[in-house]
Amino acid sequence: MRIDSSYFKIALLQCLLVVVSWTAFSQERCGTVEYNNKLLSDKLKLENNPQFEKWLQQKISARARTQSTQRDQTITYTVPVVVHVIHYGEALGAGRNIPDAQILSQIDVLNKDYQRLNADASQTPGEFQPVAASFNVQFVLAKQDPEGLATTGINRVKGTKTSWTINDNYELKALSYWPAEDYLNIWVCDLTSLLGYSQFPVSDLDGLENSSTNRLTDGVVIAYDAFGSNDYGSFNLLANFAKGRSATHEIGHFFGLRHIWGDDGTDCSGTDYVDDTPNQAGSTSGCPSQPHVTCSVDAMFQNYMDYTNDVCMNLFTQGQVARMTTVIENSPRRLSLLTSHGLNDPAPVLNDLGIKTVLAPLSGECSTPVLPTIEVRNYGSNNISSARIRISQNGGAVETKDFTFAPALTALQSTTVSFSSLIFPVGSSLVTFDVLQTNGTTDGQANNNNGQQVVEVPYSIALPFLEQFNTVPSTWKILNPDQKVTWALASTPANGSNKAMEMDFFNYEDNLGEIDPLLTPTFSLITAPAALLKFDVAYARFQSSNDGLKVVVLTNCSADITQGTVVYDKSGATLSTTTSTGNAFVPTADQWRTEQIDLSSYVGQQNLQIAFVGVNDWGNNLYIDNVSLTTTPVHDATLQKVISPYPVTCLEGAVPVLRVKNSGTLINSLKVTSTVNDHAYTQVITGLSIDGGTTKDITLNSLPLADGENTIHFEVSEPNGQQDFNTADNALDIKTVVNKSTDFIPLRQNFEGTFTPQWTSVNPTDGMIWRPFDLTGNKAIYFNAFDNTVANDEAWLASPVLDFSDATEASLSFDVSYSANSTKNDVLRILASRDCGNTYQDTLFTANSAALANGRATTSGWKPTTSSDWTSKTTVLTTLAGEPEVRIAFVVTNGNGNNLYLDNIEFFVSETHIKATEPFTVYPNPAAGGNTNITFNISQKGPVELEVVDTMGKTLVSQTLPDVLNQTYPLSLSSVATGVYLVRVTSGSETHLKKLIVIN
Secondary structure, X not given: OEOOHHHHHHHHHHHHHHHHHOOOOOOEOOXXXXXXXXXXXXXXXXXXXXXXXXXXXXXXXXXXXHOOHHHHHHOOEEEEEEEEEEEOOOOOOOOOOOOHHHHHHHHHHHXXXXXXXXXXXXXXXXXXXXXXXXXXXXXXXXXXXXXXXXXXXXXXXXXOOOOEOHHHHHHHHHOOOOOOOOOEEEEEEOEOOEOEEEOOOOOOOOOXXXXXXXXXXXXXXXXXXXXXXXXXXXXXXXXXXXXXXXXXXXXXXXOOOOOOOOOOXXXXXXXXXXXXXXXXXXXXXXXXXXXXXXXXXXXXXXXOOOOOOHHHOOEEEHHHXXXXXXXXXXXXXXXXXXXXXXXXXXXXXXOOEEEEEEEEOOOEOOOOOEOOEEEEEEOOOOOEEEEEEEEEEOOEEEEEEEEEEEEEEOOOOEEEEEOOOEOOOOEEEEEEEEEEEEOOEOOOOXXXXXXXXXXXXXXXXXXXXXXXXXXXXXXXXXXXXXXXXXXXXXXXXXXXXXXXXXXXXXXXXXXOXXXXXXXXXXXXXXXXXXXXXXXXXXXXXXXXXXXXXXXXXXXXXXXXXXXXXXXXXXEXXXXXXXXXXXXXXXXXXXXXXXXXXXXXXXXXXXXXXXXXXXXXXXXXXXXXEEEEEEOOOOOOEEEEXXXXXXXXXXXXEEOOEEEXXXXXXXXXXXXEEEEEOOEEEEEEEOOOOEOOOOEEEEEOOOEEOOOEEEEEEEEXXXXXXXXXXXXXXXXXXXXXXXXXXXXXXXXXXXXXOOOOOOOEEEOOOOOOOOEEXXXXXXXXXXXXXXXXXXXXXXXEEEOOEEEOOOOOXXXXXXXEEOOEOOOOOOEEEEEEEOOOOOOOOEEEEEEOHHHHHOOOEOOOXXXXXXXXXOEEEEEEOHHHOOOOOEEEEEEEEOOOOOOEEEEEEEXXXXXXXXXXXXXXXXXXXXXXXXXXXXXXXXXXXXXXXEEEEOXXXXXXXXXXXXXXXXXXXXXXXXXXXXXXXXXXXXXXXXEEEEEEEEEO
């Protein structure tokens, strides 16, 4: 069955979300499907790599015909294991640097689980006992390292970060790696969001054209707190994953097993390509009771390839064992494990000189003389005084040289030897070193007598250059470590040119974290005065995917990006140039962004290269185009934003802060002209050091402001004392209102009367503002986003300066009315200033269109007509309590969505409150024990006379409450007799009465 790519990706994401829900633990059980799913055809297929499955089934059938069951049960496959413990400097046995005993416990668990010697094998349900099987594999910690020296099989390395994600796959494994042909590499680290992931087996047999060939990432990654078993000791393991079954599960993937439910989400249509595992709808969480029915059959949730807790797992099936047997006997990097020298104790022999390392040439060299140099080592049992070694290039002998070691090399001693200089041609060359004789005789062990290096000499290019990718440039180089999806030419007719380079992340579903570099030729900046790199990029996310793009500067002609300097690193949302999409992304003309990177710090250097590195997250397509590198200094400053002054303040002097972007090469000085109400002020700022492509906030001298509205024009010019390259982006105009109006809380603004000049409505860029609106007898204030086509236009509604000095608590409520308009997004924020508007440090509230609409939607201009069209919002302001100069601003950012209405803005001197619908409310009523509360809703803040009288007219309580508006006060009548009383409230010329029943 063929399915659409986006459909499958969504289904798989839903499947992974289900995994998250099965435990309170925040990590997913397994990331192998995410990491290494092989669902390839023209588009994704539900059948998982059909050629591989066909080949496997043929091998399984052939093996069944030619080999007896007895042989299956007697053959033992021994696999050497190296455990790379990636810690962060912890002491041995602490945290990520797990103890040896924990590692040994895991190895024992693997042997028992795979050989069905696990103590809980007896817990396999009776209906599954007939198919439960043993895979006679023996996991042993390696005895020899890749160099042939004795090892414990445990390699401890300090990592470069505290935790790792699946997208760090390449970087993580590069920290410590032993050849995957000879070792099962297991990396144990602090793994974010996953318990583990694995790379499926690969083969060069027919039908495996889509399999990854990246040997440098082959192996298994396990979280350090899910590796090992607490049955062997008290280790720091996660409660549900403390029996070592995460490694059992992932190594099942390593030997070709699929998840038992077939990775089809929660449908019953998937398959794990094993006949004796029941069909199952999705993964199983926790540890359910037997039987657990799914897809109309009892689920085999005890299988190691499900997602149950460790304590619930206990079997592989005969079909799974047959599948793993086929893989280990045929897949090249699985079969070769069985004859690895890592299985044997080191056995030194006579006259054994080996090549330890090729020191030169490197994998990347320039077209300059190179002195070929190797490090040789005495791996034998006797001293070595001489050797004959040959160097060859592309299969042809270049030089054979006799070396004399004085003094002689003792056991395990090493030294370096060199040959005559060579200049390698542009392109690829294979350099081979061979030990021909040791101590004048045949070397005692041949397997370490050869060393080789593939040497790449890049092309060179003159500066300046512009590459528009009308074709794939022959002088550029594409590195494709896994031989899968990589950079390719694609049609993008909407970008001016009709071609661009594309990374098809949309269909790059296996090998998450895999990198694909695209390298320029080398170039020289020896005599260049400056260097500016520019390129166009286009990317849309698939849901929340985080594909990445890095730009790395390489030196000395090396293509090893881990040795370069990252000068640009964006992924996911920061890389996006448009909104997310569920379809394969092809950019339109307005979905590109020009990036620039100032490389002037490399001036004076040569043999430089730039690598554009795609990082796969199986998200959506990434494009780059129009790559240029110029060496002429570009003096181009852009005034991006006015940080301050803010739109409403009480200060007559403002200290402006401007955000300036360098759109050219290095800027050290800048002229700034500030014009306030037609009065100009000029300032030259030096010592800036703004690199190209970066921004800097610049603080200016204080400017005088007048009461009321001020118009301010800011303009930057003369970067480095030169004419600005593009003057169109040098200036910005803002409006700032100086409003010194004051008030204190509690406070209410319902817009029924005049609300200015105490409240201020302003747009800092002179666009639309908040305006009063009469809603058939009810007045409110609104912002007309429906008709506002100015993107990100901001309107401010700012309160007077409010005194919170006497408050120990405070809160704010307001009514809002809004209806969403399609996918357009308006945003409402409430900001707070503690210094009367000079700065707004606190964001009290943020809501986008969906949150504001409360389920309402329309494509017409919105106007509320009933009370149900309004929603009440509240926010706590206690962090502002005690502050004497608070200013609150309601800020709407326009998305051309729909009209936004505000009403009944009300400040309280408490965090919790009720809104009385009458001038006052008494509750509870009756008042048991005479204790009750009175909440006011006075139309105008002021003093209130409060009296309580009995039925005889006697006054029992009489007090004046100052500045009453909406507060709640306790009222105690515990000393009076049970009966009916009258509460009388006088506010101004109005008097209001309520009966109160007291029960004492």
